Amino acid sequence: MESLTVEAMNAIWCIILVGIVGVGYHVYGRAVVEQWRMRRSLRMQGVKGPPPSIFNGNESEMQRIQSEAAKHYSGDNIISHDYSSSLFPYFEHWRKQYGRMYTYSTGLKQHLYINHPEMVKELSQTNTLKLGRITHITKRLKPILGSGIITSNGPHWANQRRIIAHEFTHDKIKGMVGLMVESAMPMLSKWEEMVKKGGEMGCDIRVDEDLKDVTADVIARACFGSSFSKGKTIFSMIRDLLIAITRRSVLFRFNGFTEMVFGSKKHGDVNIDELEKKLDSSIWETVKEREMECVEGDKKDVMQLILAGAMRSCDGNLWDKSAYRRFVVDNCKNIYFAGHESTAVSVSWCLMFLALNPTWQNRIRDEILSSCKNGIPDEESIPNLKTVTMVVQETMRLYPPAPLVMREASADIRLGNLVVPKGVCIWTLIPTLHRDPEIWGADANEFKPERFSEGISKACKYPQLYIPFGLGPRQCLGKNFAMMEIKVLVSLIVSKFSFTLSPTYQHSPNYKLLVEPQPGVVIRVVGQ
Template sequence: METHFLSKLLISVALVGIIGVFVRVYNAVVAEPRRLQSAMRKQGLKGPPPTILLGNLLEIKKARDAAAAANAATVKGPPPSHNCGAALFSFFGNWRNQYGDVFMFSLGSLQIVHVTEPEMVKEITTCTSLDLGRPTYEAKDRGPLLGQGILTSNGPYWAHQKKIIAPELYMDKGMINVIQESTMALLKSWMKKIEADGGLADIKIDEYMGMFSGDVISRACFGSNYADGEEIFMKFGALKESESKKVFMSTGIPFLRHIPTKSNREAWALEKEIKDLILNVVKGRKESGFEKDLLQTVLEGAKNSNMIKDVDRFIVDNCKNIYLAGYETTAVSAAWCLMLLASHPEWQQRIRDEVVDISNGQIPDAEMIRKMKLLSMAINESLRLYPPVPVVSREALKDMKFGNLNVPKGMNLWTIVTTIHTDPKIWGPDSYQFNPARFANGITGACKFPYLYMPFGVGPRVCLGQNLALVELKILISSILSKFSLSLSPKYVHSPAMGLVIEPGLGVNVLMKLL
């Protein structure tokens, strides 16, 4: 009798558990999305009709597959116009034409308002309220590559970000020396290759950009432990390859990250290796003493803050974010900029003349790059056409209002950077062309609404790697132009690809010779 009672009790408990799981799943994938959709439709907001569970993912996949097929047939050489948004996000363009600058769409259970209306974008991106923060799906759905440390958190942590990674550290003399040393190592490797190839070499530069950026960030982050840093960033690279394939299409599908698929198991294993490597470096640092580098600032931030409960996780997550902010953005931005300069010899020569005049045969330093106006214009234009951050995303953590739109808690707001960076109504009829002259009077003189220029994000949550990336780009590109003449290789195929950043899908091949 007692055994029978226990069996019934266990069955009842199991049923309650199953019902609880079902209710939770139903709320996540059906009830909550419908609530948000209804709240927006009542305000007259329209968008492509979503399907249950997948939202608009099938429509997006169809558009992306068609774009990939079109890119596969692309003629080699520079594109006639630089509209990577049409290649990567054609579905947004189609929806925008149909529904206007503000519409809603769904990625699985994730409900999003697309916003490119200038004044509403300004209001969203300059909002300092902690009620508008980092999307929760980035932590829940985007997996191990994105950390939850102080560099990307909502709430009180965010207010202290600049105390942890001070922008002025990026212009420190020691940091400049690191960038110069890594630049010289790169130049020497190219010189040897050019000499070995008889004076003209066909070089796939994006591979070298990755090595350069990885060397800089390893030395900047881990100081004398930079050899350990290089091993860590190699692991990051492998993890990035795994994660970048899943970022967009898996967003908004509940619990997908927790299913032990082969790719998820590989990512989890890499994450554990990275964590162990970072914490071993931290242990050694605590034993060896103080060093002036990014890791030290993170350690001191963790030590001095009373808001951090899991210190190890805080440190590991910040190292992940330094990788994304300092490594990935610089490598792809440098590759795109050199591709554009190789395609436009007139601008290449103008910038070279400026660099040679200012640097006088020396490798540029912080003071010199401040004077290189033409170089800054070209980099700004390159970042306009190929921004490393393609989407600025926010989530309403409480009910909010922007413009005439009441945004309920849980709704996400997306601004597509590639769209607003190339809109002819904002940038003029040549918006899809490489024209650094538009930045002759700075960003405020370049477009109708300067606040819509946001290659590294914008507002109070701008990417912390911005200053480091710009300093690296200026020293690297000015040094390259002072030593080499560049032209685009016949092997080059223009193929923007969407990973964690917008990158050259088939690489950038450049013909290079010594001056």
């Protein structure tokens, strides 16, 4: 009897094991076959690439190339602006082998790398809902961005874009210059005090953290009518989530059956789910508080206008409370992140370049004196700041905040003569395009704002390939807001201070969704 029981238990375990293996083979095997089909389709059209392994594609090779690049990184503090070979060495390595367009795979994903000018131009002009954000990356970024305008796809994205784009036109945001100036004043006063204490030698200031406080304040005021101090907890949680999520690469790690089925919830010691819930609750509470504060006739902030547009655009029978709340919270996350982090990073890089090029500081000061009352920009003078605009455009050419364009084909699509199979992820490395000598000339790696003296159309061979805010219909909706804020902050800082790069500055661009100065930008500041 006991023997029968043991045999029965063994049989049950065998059945369970066979079932697990069968399910694994069914799911994983189908994914492998589908990936092989996509790769074969691309290669039949002449798109080559490195041979993949069965289980993890080219991930091992990518990690090996990355490790070798790290070993060859010079310890000397030499400022080189061509960081593609250190941050994304596998893209550069394969580009030398296979040209401007090639295919590679990671785990269960097939990728197509494109840096051919005509193909990128085609990608930019393609207006279809069949090209969206890469799904396994948006899944990773869900805690910080939800299903907002940055990460959503298809009709859901199109609906959000229609609502939000209306509130970020140039005419809508030009009245926010005063708000931006007001937010910057505490930082400028703080720096003035530091410079006074430093005496004739001035003082060293790490600018990036202070700039993040300013841009956070601008976003908080613009969206909720509240100051940074009120939303400090929200920004802190967003930063903690960003650090936790980017602790592991979100670009190419998609390892095998377990992660494909169950996902990956563990990021160091941080409980992502718990922090995400706290963030969502804090944002929703802030929104509700703002609604309570507002009275009829008050000037509405950006988020109120967006919410009003959302309500007008939706059928009340379909727009339930949970969907409404999700829309509010997710798009607040998107606006907070995009308008806070990326703008501060861009201004930091601007100040680094100006510290290295004092002649351009002098040109900006002369321009501000002739164009701005009391040296303070306003909505009337901002369009006249041509020198500031040139410096900002050149900075964003060399250091675009988000260095990668990422798309995934939700159906077979045609780009020029190439048919991209459904499921393929398309990548474009913006810094490589922005430094291509064939597009920008032999001085493509040099900081030369004068190349934009006649505008973007005359700055390079293919103006469509200047894409610091992304490309096509999915380019950043807040680009007008961001450009205006960057110009305001740069103008205010340069008008009040002269500065050089501190001897303590260590040039080390680092990629965490944005290309940031890892140890920060430190400048030596003296008063005017």
